Amino acid sequence: MRSEGMRGVRLLSQQEIRCGQRWIYSAGFNVGRALADTGRIDEELPAIERLLDAGARVAVLSHQGNGVDDANELDFVADYIADRLGRTVGYFPGNATPDAVDRAHALRAGEAVVFGNTRKHAGEMTNSAELAGRFAALGDCAAIGGFSKAHRAHASNVGLLGHRPAFAADSLVHETGLLAPWAGSSDELYSVAVLGGVKPEKTAIGLEHLTATYDLVIPGGAVLNNLLRALGHDIGSSTVGSRPEKCLQVSRNVLNRANRAELHIPDEVVIARPTGRDFADARTIPVSRGVPSDYAIVDFVLAPWVCAKLDHLTSHGGRAFIAGTPARYTEGFTRASDALLGALGHDRVNALLLGGDTTADLPWNGTKSTGGGSALHYLAYGTCPVFDALRTNALRWEATL
Known part of the structure; x- marks a missing residue:
């Protein structure tokens, strides 16, 4: 690039x-x-x-x-x-x-x-x-x-x-200048991208590009929900963002091609029933069971193999970033995000948070970029x-x- x-x-x-x-x-x-x-x-x-x-x-x-x-x-x-x-x-x-x-x-x-x-x-x-x-x-x-x-x-x-x-x-x-260390692929640095939130560019640009240049991509939010849709899973009333058909097509393309990155699709997700601005009756279910129509995905469980990859990241060093809040963190669903923030906060990891919503939602004292979609666009196209x-x-x- x-x-x-x-x-x-x-x-x-x-x-x-x-x-x-x-x-x-x-x-x-x-x-x-x-x-x-x-x-x-x-x-x-x-x-x-x-x-x-x-x-x-x-x-x-x-x-x-x-x-x-x-x-x-x-x-x-x-x-x-x-x-x-x-x-x-x-x-x-x-x-x-x-x-x-x-x-x-x-x-x-x-x-x-x-x-x-x-x-x-x-x-x-x-x-x-x-x-x-x-x-x-x-x-x-x-x-x-x-x-x-x-x-x-x-x-x-x-x-x-x-x-x-x-x-x-x-x-x-x-x-x-801030984004330069995270641009392009690297054979020397293990590279992890976490994509979440609800904006379509996290899928249309982030998922499309980073699965081709990074080593591990962990989707959350609408990015994960669209991938689960592409795999044929029921996602209930989970958010899919403002351009669901475009994001669904990108998700199918990524799933059907050879990628550099390993792509994390969780075996288990946390679901809850929306009640206005809050959620009730939270529970953890297998993805294969499908989400009931009146429930939404609010969090997910990191698979053991991904936890091992994150251990590798913290022990050997590398680079990583989060673009978009991975789950409903501000509503109290913090399981995946806390695990990811813990790994990215290690002193061997060169880590970055992208975007206003992400930096506002997540507790992070490290490097931040004010751009979400713009940072992804810049990393993708230079x-x-x-x-x-x-x-x-x-x-x-x-x-x-």
């Missing part, structure tokens, strides 16, 4: 910032109001602070939630940034209206405003050129952060790059849509600024 990384991308850290310049800062905070994990905000703060210290006028764009119906206000993000930087940071609920442009133009040198949630617009996730043009009216040049959405061609990142000269923020540089767009942008505005 050839990794493009930051090749051909102009870096914000190498750009002279002039007092009074109008900048759009594209971030990917996507954090709930409880601020359970602020990593996606914190990694952008040094670059935002550098812009403000140089006298730039900064319009911050970000999203929160999974779509228009889940698009909440971001006033609490502005408050958090203000507290961390020790300076006033405004909030304006719009982002693509004449009033929003007026608010951006009213910024004084060294001031920032967080604008409203970009996912209030249906055109954000479809990379609407018209919406991207309205976002671009907030500034004259763009700093692109938000590694967590670098794998998504949205109006506020890729679309914006068609309208303004742009530079990669420090967070993108940091994340690609680039992301945002990096490709930044390379094109650099050629288009080569002499700008």
